[in-house]
Amino acid sequence: AQSVTQLDSQVPVFEEAPVELRCNYSSSVSVYLFWYVQYPNQGLQLLLKYLSGSTLVKGINGFEAEFNKSQTSFHLRKPSVHISDTAEYFCAVSAPGSSYKLIFGSGTRLLVRP
Amino acid sequence: GAGVSQSPSNKVTEKGKDVELRCDPISGHTALYWYRQSLGQGLEFLIYFQGNSAPDKSGLPSDRFSAERTGGSVSTLTIQRTQQEDSAVYLCASSPRHGGTEAFFGQGTRLTVV
Numbered sequence: 246a247q248s249v250t251q252l253d254s255q256v257p258v259f260e261e262a263p264v265e266l267r268c269n270y271s272s273s274v275s276v277y278l279f280w281y282v283q284y285p286n287q288g289l290q291l292l293l294k295y296l297s298g299s300t301l302v303k304g305i306n307g308f309e310a311e312f313n314k315s316q317t318s319f320h321l322r323k324p325s326v327h328i329s330d331t332a333e334y335f336c337a338v339s340a341p342g343s344s345y346k347l348i349f350g351s352g353t354r355l356l357v358r359p
Numbered sequence: 360g361a362g363v364s365q366s367p368s369n370k371v372t373e374k375g376k377d378v379e380l381r382c383d384p385i386s387g388h389t390a391l392y393w394y395r396q397s398l399g400q401g402l403e404f405l406i407y408f409q410g411n412s413a414p415d416k417s418g419l420p421s422d423r424f425s426a427e428r429t430g431g432s433v434s435t436l437t438i439q440r441t442q443q444e445d446s447a448v449y450l451c452a453s454s455p456r457h458g459g460t461e462a463f464f465g466q467g468t469r470l471t472v473v
Contacts, residue, residue: 251401279461288363288450288464289402335402346415347392347452347462351401 247272247338249350257356260328266321266353268310268336278319279337279347280310289335295319306330331357361385363465365451371471372441380436380468384453392462393426393436397447405449408434441472 248271258264270276280292293304300312310321319336336350364383372378384391393405404418408428419425423441428434438445448469452462 281464288466289452290464291461294461345390345409346404346407348404349394349402 247276247340247348249336249338249348251336251350251353253353254351255354255356257358258326260357260359261325263324264322264326264330264355266334266336266355268319268321268350270317270319270336270338272317272338272340274340276338276340277345278310278312279339280304280308280319280321281335281337281349282306283333283335283352285332292321292334326355326357328357328359330355363451363453363463365449365465365468367468368466369469369471371473374443374472375440377437377439378441378470380438380449380451380470382434382436382451382453382465384432384434384451385455385463386432388453388455388463389431390454390456390460390462391428391434392452393434394450394452395420395447396450396467402450405436438470441470443472446470446472 250269278295281289282292283289292308293302295302295312303309308323333352333354335352337347339345339347366381389410391408394402406426407415423439426436448467450467452464454460454462
């Protein structure tokens with residue numbers, strides 16, 4: 246079975262500062278990795294995904310994430326955040342052995358302050 | 360429609376009553392998920408439908424919860440004898456196929472049990 250850990254429940258950061266949201270996963274097989282964003286009172290939207298190939302993945306809104314197999318991590322980064330990036334961010338994993346169902350972490354609330 | 364549609368958007372019910380939540384996936388999507396998001400919590404996997412395969416019901420929290428998907432399209436999540444702890448946002452998602460493809464989420468149904 247797969248699991249996802251997002252250790253930071255909330256990350257406060259000032260506008261224009263860089264940010265990293267951490268995600269670690271557990272799996273005995275190869276996995277696909279995803280980051281989703283949920284703005285207040287909205288559904289989830291895909292930011293980026295890693296399936297294979299280059300370990301550095303670029304997504305929408307200037308976000309990127311790096312897959313590190315040895316550390317079983319998939320941290321999300323942005324070099325300069327905006328107020329509008331304030332949202333809940335969810336890391337997720339899926340794997341062939343689990344019928345590809347998406348398993349989510351508990352989420353990290355990014356709070357961008359002026 | 361262009362996206363995943365869920366109805367109703369809000370539902371208030373009395374403890375002990377049964378409720379039905381509906382999900383219309385994107386046309387042609389073979390995979391359909393139900394998740395539950397409680398206040399301040401992550402996304403709890405409930406059930407996963409993939410084509411004509413038997414659904415993965417491993418996330419259903421009790422036998423009061425059931426779901427069906429008719430004709431490979433519309434899905435209904437039923438909660439019998441609702442309890443206050445069932446209060447949450449129930450999210451539905453669909454994807455075109457399994458294995459690394461993006462899951463598209465609906466706006467959710469906010470269920471309040473009073």
